[in-house]
Amino acid sequence: MKKQFVFCMAMLLGGSITSAQQPATVREYKQSFPTYPFSDPNPVPLLSAVYPYFRYDGFTDKPIQKEWKVIELENDFIKLLILPEIGGKIWAAIEKSSGRPFIYYNHAVKFRDIAMRGPWTSGGLEANYGGIMGHTPNCATPVDYAVQRNEDGSVSCTIGVLDLLSRSNWRMEIRLPKDKAWFSTKSFWYNATSVEQPYYHWMNAGLKASGNLEFIYPGNRYIGHNGEAEAWPINKTNGKNQSFYEQNDFGGYKSYHVFGKYTGFSGAYWHDDDLGMVRYGTHDDKAGKKIWIWGLSRQGMIWEKLLTDTDGQYVELQSGRLFNQNADKSSYTPFKHRSFAPYATDTWTEYWYPVHKTKGMVEANEQGALNVQYEKGWLKIYFSPAASVNDQLIVKSGETTVYTKNLQLSPLQTFADSIQVAANADQLTVTLGTNKLQYQSAPQANVLSRPVTTPADFDWTSTYGLYLLGKEAMDQKRYPEAEELLQKALKNDHNYFPALVKMAALLYRNLRYTEALELITRALSIDTHAGDANYYYGLINTALGNTIDAKDGFDLATLSTEYRSAAYTELSKIYLRENNADKALGYAAKAVDYNRFNIDALQLQAVIYRQQKQTDKHNSILTQLLSMDILNHFTGFEKYLRSNQESDKQQFSDQIRNELPVETYLELGIWYYNAGQKEDAVKVFAACPASVEASYWLAFLQKQPIKKEAIDLRLAFPFRSETAGVIEALRRQQSNWFLDYHLALIYLDRNRKTEAMQLLNNCGNSTGFAPLYAVRAALNNTSHPEQAAQDLQLAASIDPQWRYQKLLAEHYIRNGQNDKALPVTERFYKANPRHYIMGMLYAKALLLNKRYAASDAVLSKLNIIPFEGATDGRELYREAKLMQAVQAMQQKNYKKAIQFISQAKQWPENLGVGKPYEADIDTRLEDFMSYQCNRATGKNDAADQLLQQIIRFEPRIDNTVSNFQPANTFVTAWAYRQLQQSDRGTQWLNEQAKQYPDNKILHWSKALFEENQQPLPDAEKNANVRILEALKVSGVF
Structure with missing residues (x-):
């Protein structure tokens, strides 16, 4: 051989x-x-x-x-x-x-x-x-x-x-x-x-x-x-x-x-x-x-x-x-x-x-990478080890061994060999050692049978379907949408157990404890032993101060393996708050029995051992925690609490090196508070770098006024449920507008917009803090646009930085007040010509005020640093060019119009966008306009080719990105009409409308084709809609 x-x-x-x-x-x-x-x-x-x-x-x-x-x-x-x-x-x-x-x-x-x-x-x-x-x-x-x-x-x-x-x-x-x-x-x-x-x-x-x-x-x-x-x-x-x-x-x-x-x-x-x-x-x-x-x-x-x-x-x-x-x-x-x-x-x-040098690979694990090729009667074997190897390599074709070799290799010492042998390329098996690495060449080897589609007749509007979508929304942190979907499920069936539990959990998150209790009690009336219902019954009652009911809920939740360790953890906290150390320790131990990585339960044990002065056991738990999580900051603070040495306190703080160290302190202090260790919590908050939230907690725990000199609101965004409770308590004792502002932010995060607005209105107009008015304006944008404009004007007068000018101009544009947006953007951009964000908005304001050439000139000078998926700069450029083409067509200057249309197809990279492949660019509107110009100048053959080009375009969505402009569905239907195929145009529109039922612009296009035009609000119009409207007004079609 x-x-x-x-x-x-x-x-x-x-x-x-x-x-x-x-x-x-x-x-x-x-x-x-x-x-x-x-x-x-x-x-x-x-x-x-x-x-x-x-x-x-x-x-x-x-x-x-x-x-x-x-x-x-x-x-x-x-x-x-x-x-x-x-x-x-x-x-x-x-x-x-x-x-x-x-x-x-x-x-x-x-x-x-x-x-x-x-x-x-x-x-x-x-x-x-x-x-x-x-x-x-x-x-x-x-x-x-x-x-x-x-x-x-x-x-x-x-x-x-x-x-x-x-x-x-x-x-x-x-x-x-x-x-x-x-x-x-x-x-x-x-x-x-x-x-x-x-x-x-x-x-x-x-x-x-x-x-x-x-x-x-x-x-x-x-x-x-x-x-x-x-x-x-x-x-x-x-x-x-x-x-x-x-x-x-x-x-x-x-x-x-x-x-x-x-x-x-x-x-x-x-x-x-x-x-x-x-x-x-x-x-x-x-x-x-x-x-x-x-x-x-x-x-x-x-x-x-x-x-x-x-x-x-x-x-x-x-x-x-x-x-x-x-x-x-x-x-x-x-x-x-x-x-x-x-x-x-x-x-x-x-x-x-x-x-190294394996010509590719077919299998790999922590031992190394294997490549096997069988070509023209030659079996070629390559192995690049990632660790030392001292094992036998065996190759089989079907049940026949065709190659063996004892390998003694150091890491990255590539082995290669070839052998001329009759073998079946689709029946090779390669094994290293005792199955340290194994490869099968059969095409069906290791193929999964898992389904990749959901049943076509699954009813997403059913109670279960709505519940599933609500759960999915919660799992994506889309809580307002989850609330709507779960409400719909419960409207279908107000006794649907999974939706009752999930909705109760959501209301608990949103600090609506009384409503949550009503739902979770209803769930328990359906299944009193359900682990999830009992667990959330325990949490909700804990929040309401109903300790006996909370214990009852957690006790029954331990019957469920899914909630057992968590329920034991909550029971341990309850008993620790009641100063019943033995029971607290016992439940923490049970929590670890069922989840050896339950960090909270281990930390509870550490607190108890420290209080009992059982130093060896305290050290043992801290060592155990650090063996799992060397960055566990609780261990450092526990060492300080035990020793009361400044050096241990300094060592604790030195290990907090992240961008937002205050959040680490807050999380730790709140953990001690939840465990009933208020004195320890005070020590954490006192050690915390200057922080609004830490000041709130210290005022709350020490029953003192907030130290206003420590307040810096600029990047303070409280979000924790526990902090909401603290602010609510402080508001009952003292009056400060920033308490209302911060509680409003938490309520907004919990989908409690009405209460948040009341709090923001309480703040008045003389705080001198611009972000507050930006938030209030955002809530008023739709319902009270005049009030929103006043708030944004106030924010811009307090802080002249670009953000508030941008928000104000965007508000004007959204409400069709383009003439007001223009001076706002113009003033700022002319004073800051390198500011490409405001430069783009200035160009947009010029466009919307029909100053197309001026917009074009501004865009030519911008150097936009782009962001992933953004195409705004190039879309503005295209609209400016095509609107100038419309003007030229109105003046019957078709040569100039063609020039503008040609320029609109370009992708200047100073605008932060690169050109896709031609097949992925929807130029149907440009082709439509070129068709009109060619028809007007007698170039009928060229015009007819453009019609064919329009109907050949295939809309699609790839990697969540669409390659088409919805308004161009009208252009395709119109092209069919010009080709004497109006029925096909109608069919095309109906197919698109069915495929994208929620797309308002697509439905606008359908109505335009049917000459039953339904006006779109200015805020919902895009460039193609505006251009088509301009063409229609000008009589082009």
Whole structure:
């Protein structure tokens, strides 16, 4: 039997590497990067699911040199750079022998407006945990961190922070062993609240796009954000192999959640470099595997220079706990959202490593990456180990062994061999050791049978359907929508048990305890032993001070495994508040019995042991907590409470390094208060840096007036239920407008708009605090637009910064007062010509005042720093050009009109948008106008070709982004009419209206075609509607 061996020299070199291995090292230092900083925090509360976070709105195209803290982990094989001041991102992962990054290394820190709070940077490995879909609120700001040198020779850097959207704490230990070519990321994420929270987690690893990149994702389908399923890897429409980056040269941004095979790994291979990388995690830990591509047209490639200076375009390899990053419409598919159970903890581990000279890969895990090819009678085997290997490799074809080899390899010492043998390429099985790694080549191997569509006849308007949608809305932090849906379900059936419980939970969240009690009592009258109903019965009665009923509820909730540990935790708190330490300790122990990661229960035990002066047991619990969560700040404060030493207090505060340290103090102080430890809570709030909320708590606990000198309202956004109770109590004792303002913000977050408005009105007009009036205006926008305008004028007079001018101008535009919007924007822009946000609004105001040439001139001078998905600048440019074309057509200057129409089809990149592929641009309106010009000048053949071009356009939605303008449905129908196919035009309109029943502009287009025009409010008109109206008024059609 003929064999050909290669890389024997590499095998010898591997032996020398093994003998020379040293413990891994960790260093902390400063490194200078060209940095495009962000700035300008928004003091106006965000009335959205992102509350209580604030945005940063300032971005620049001018770099500075800035030093950033770097945590460097290194062993003989790889080196990691971690930047704890930028979200704790693993900024680079470098394979040392080649010096090449296997995770994208961006040598510029270029913040751009992409994340939910604005700033975000490309590249590296980013961890996202929290309540809603998107880049985590902490992705660009400092997080807590700790470094460790471990006894086994490995080193670790653990990053983490409190997520305010869910009041959960996430931690990620980045661990580098001394003798492996992989690093691991171990997540530890716990819900520190007594209620269910929204649940979202994805890891995003940046990879360079160049080098003939192949995405190696086992699967037969991919899922979109809306839960739709398509074929993978071959695109059924165009036949392209989407697993190769360069074959994605169609459409727009790409989100492939690859699915359909039972697998733990995903990876990438740069065939030009003969190098790759692997991410591995077990399927139960990480079922979700996604590819993100900006798109290969200028629409996507414009981001190359926007996000880096020298490192080229990148893509992302992502992994998640669920199958897809589910947008709201995913609720109508099997791919729904989920919630984070009370006091629950999730933990999982992933492995990341480089791959050498394997020509690709077919299987991988923490042992290494395998590639097997069978071509023209030759079996080719490649294995790139990530750890030392001393095992037998066996290859079978069917039941016949065709190859065996004893492998002794060091990490990254690639093995390759080939053998000429008769085999079936679809019946190969490769095994390393005792199933340390196994691969089957059969196309149906590991294929999942899981359904990807919901029954077509499922009734979403049924009681269960409405309940499901309400639950889904809650799991996405869309609480007002959830309330509406659950109310509809209960209107259908006022005794529907699941909706009663879910609605009671929502009312509890919204601080409507009496109403919540009515519903949960009704639920118990249907099933008195139900775990969920009893648990929320306990919580609601606790809030109302009905301790006996609360105990009764929690006692019965322990019968349910889902709520057992949480119910025991709540019972422990009740008994601790009653100073019954023995019972409190017993229930805390029970809570840990059923959830060994129940952090709250362990902390309750620690408090009791400290009070009982059982130092050894107290130390043991603190050690146990730190072994799970090295960033647990409770442990540091407990040490201080026990010792009363200033050094321990200082050590505690030194470990809080995140962007918003006040929130860490507040969360800890409120935890002590909830546990009945008021004196300990006072000590936390007293140690807290200057904070409005801490001042409220101290005034409440110490029964003293609020220290007004400590009040700085600019970025103070209270949101906790406990703080609402404190403010309500303070308002009964003292009168301060800022108490009304802050309670109003909490009520707004709890969908209590009427009460919030009453509180804001109580504040009057003389506070001198502009954000208050911006909030009040937002609530009055629809119902009382005149009052809203007055409030925005007042805000702008208090603070002349751009935000209030923008809000005022937008209010005028929304209410059809374009003439009032123009001077507001003009004054500011002329004084600040580099302010592209106000520049765009000025251009829009000019447009709406029919000053099209002036708008065009302003847009030509703007340099817009874009944000993901934004096309506003280019849409304004197009409208300005087409409106000038309409004017030229009115003057019968068709040559000039054609010039403007041609210019409207251009995509000047100073406006912050790159041009998509032609097939993804809806030019039906431009073609319609060109048709009119050609007809008017006798160019009938050219005009007829344009009609055909119009009806050939295919509207579609890809990756939640539509490629069409709804008003252009009229243009298509009109083109059919010109072709003597009016019935087909009517059919077309009806099909579109049926497909998009909620699109008002589409229905306006239908009415326009039927000459039964229904006017749209100015605020709902877009550029195409305005242009079509102008064409109609001018008599063009």
